[in-house]
Amino acid sequence: MIPGSFEYHRPSSVQEALGLLAKWGDDGRAIAGGHSLIPMMKLRLAKPAHLVDLRDIADLKGIRADGNDIVIGAMTTQYELIGSNLLVSKIPILRETSLQVADPQVRYVGTLGGNVANGDPGNDMPAVMMCLGATYHVMGKAGERRVAAREFYQGAYFTALEAGDLLTAVRIPMPPAGHGYAYEKLKRKIGDYATAAAAVVLTMSGGKVASCSIGLTNVAETPLWAEEAAKILNGSSLDAATVKRAVAAAEAITAPAADARGPAAYRTKMAGVMLTRALARAKSKAHG
Amino acid sequence: MAKSQVAMTVNGTTVEALVEPRTLLIHFLREELRLTGPHIGCETSHCGACTVDLNGKSVKSCTMFAVQANGADIRTIEGMANPDGTLHALQEGFREMHGLQCGFCTPGMVTRAYRLLQENNNPSEEEIRFGIAGNLCRCTGYQNIVKAIQYAAAKLNGVPFQEAAE
Numbered sequence: 202m203i204p205g206s207f208e209y210h211r212p213s214s215v216q217e218a219l220g221l222l223a224k225w226g227d228d229g230r231a232i233a234g235g236h237s238l239i240p241m242m243k244l245r246l247a248k249p250a251h252l253v254d255l256r257d258i259a260d261l262k263g264i265r266a267d268g269n270d271i272v273i274g275a276m277t278t279q280y281e282l283i284g285s286n287l288l289v290s291k292i293p294i295l296r297e298t299s300l301q302v303a304d305p306q307v308r309y310v311g312t313l314g315g316n317v318a319n320g321d322p323g324n325d326m327p328a329v330m331m332c333l334g335a336t337y338h339v340m341g342k343a344g345e346r347r348v349a350a351r352e353f354y355q356g357a358y359f360t361a362l363e364a365g366d367l368l369t370a371v372r373i374p375m376p377p378a379g380h381g382y383a384y385e386k387l388k389r390k391i392g393d394y395a396t397a398a399a400a401v402v403l404t405m406s407g408g409k410v411a412s413c414s415i416g417l418t419n420v421a422e423t424p425l426w427a428e429e430a431a432k433i434l435n436g437s438s439l440d441a442a443t444v445k446r447a448v449a450a451a452e453a454i455t456a457p458a459a460d461a462r463g464p465a466a467y468r469t470k471m472a473g474v475m476l477t478r479a480l481a482r483a484k485s486k487a488h489g
Numbered sequence: 490m491a492k493s494q495v496a497m498t499v500n501g502t503t504v505e506a507l508v509e510p511r512t513l514l515i516h517f518l519r520e521e522l523r524l525t526g527p528h529i530g531c532e533t534s535h536c537g538a539c540t541v542d543l544n545g546k547s548v549k550s551c552t553m554f555a556v557q558a559n560g561a562d563i564r565t566i567e568g569m570a571n572p573d574g575t576l577h578a579l580q581e582g583f584r585e586m587h588g589l590q591c592g593f594c595t596p597g598m599v600t601r602a603y604r605l606l607q608e609n610n611n612p613s614e615e616e617i618r619f620g621i622a623g624n625l626c627r628c629t630g631y632q633n634i635v636k637a638i639q640y641a642a643a644k645l646n647g648v649p650f651q652e653a654a655e
Contacts, residue, residue: 203511203513204511205511206509206511208491235553239534239552243533280546304622305620306546309546310548310553
């Protein structure tokens with residue numbers, strides 16, 4: 202399997218990359234870790250005439266605190282997310298999720314920016330970003346704009362990115378200290394996309410849910426933010442009856458495709474099972 | 490399409506070449522450099538047979554272009570033996586513990602295990618299994634591969650290897 206021919210560009214700054222992407226328009230394509238794009242190019246499902254490799258752009262790397270947010274450069278790899286002490290202490294769900302992405306070799310090169318920007322509903326990070334209320338920094342012709350993860354995904358492989366745009370960073374508000382979290386992913390084997398997965402971040406106060414946010418992976422054309430399900434849980438002790446109602450609300454917004462991972466009804470049910478498990482584990486980790 | 494000049498270090502030797510941008514690293518290694526240790530298995534970044542060590546990371550060379558490796562430091566199975574020609578502890582472990590049957594996955598397994606032991610010189614069985622999860626073997630059921638890596642870890646740490654009771 203050999204990709205079609207292309208010209209290779211390796212800019213060293215965001216401005217240079219934007220210039221190349223603007224110049225080549227639909228014929229140009231940015232490449233991050235390449236583990237989604239290169240397989241697509243081998244199958245000739247993607248045939249960019251110009252490949253703009255972002256690997257040398259230092260400004261797209263790194264993890265830093267900025268006030269109450271953590272800002273992660275788009276080219277930061279899953280491997281780097283796993284090894285970040287700052288993330289382990291402030292947003293530990295990112296390490297937990299990264300360890301469930303693909304396999305070790307892919308995590309060395311796969312990037313957070315690529316994972317969230319590609320629009321593949323199978324990717325794990327988008328639902329986690331919706332759960333966390335993250336914002337994406339997008340550079341384009343008109344300068345920088347910021348797009349909420351919850352408003353970014355429009356359909357399978359369709360996002361708020363327009364031709365010539367570059368997602369440069371992900372900004373995540375730090376959840377309160379003592380929050381509970383879990384990412385529960387059902388998959389057939391290591392390296393597979395989720396049959397269904399659920400991300401939960403919650404805080405507890407006096408044994409009751411003080412805040413709760415839920416994301417669902419690979420059970421619709423886009424990642425899902427299960428707003429209604431979380432509302433049902435607010436103020437509850439996560440008792441079985443309330444959890445059951447919330448799970449039903451989450452299942453109701455899924456619309457999975459039937460594929461080798463199972464029929465649609467099974468995948469919807471598994472989204473509910475993953476959510477039930479994630480809620481229980483998040484509660485056990487929360488203080489308060 | 491214009492070719493690109495690349496230079497990289499492969500198994501300690503600097504190589505320079507003109508490559509078409511679409512040339513995959515695995516094809517460059519096998520067909521240009523005649524390093525046929527890294528294998529082409531699935532070609533879809535699932536199986537890990539093409540794994541090489543690149544700038545201190547295990548990389549599937551079927552999912553990277555040679556031009557992207559410009560400037561890189563690469564090690565393949567051909568560069569794994571000790572400078573005096575004796576086998577690396579991992580290679581010895583795979584032989585002693587019967588860590589291979591057909592051998593197709595072995596170069597990828599050994600290069601991946603090399604990086605795993607660089608990062609964690611005394612991994613548990615669970616850590617080994619998680620660490621080689623990107624490499625598929627269709628013969629052994631992994632049991633002896635895990636033992637081979639445990640053997641190598643013990644040898645590199647200078648402690649006697651004790652096989653776990655089954």
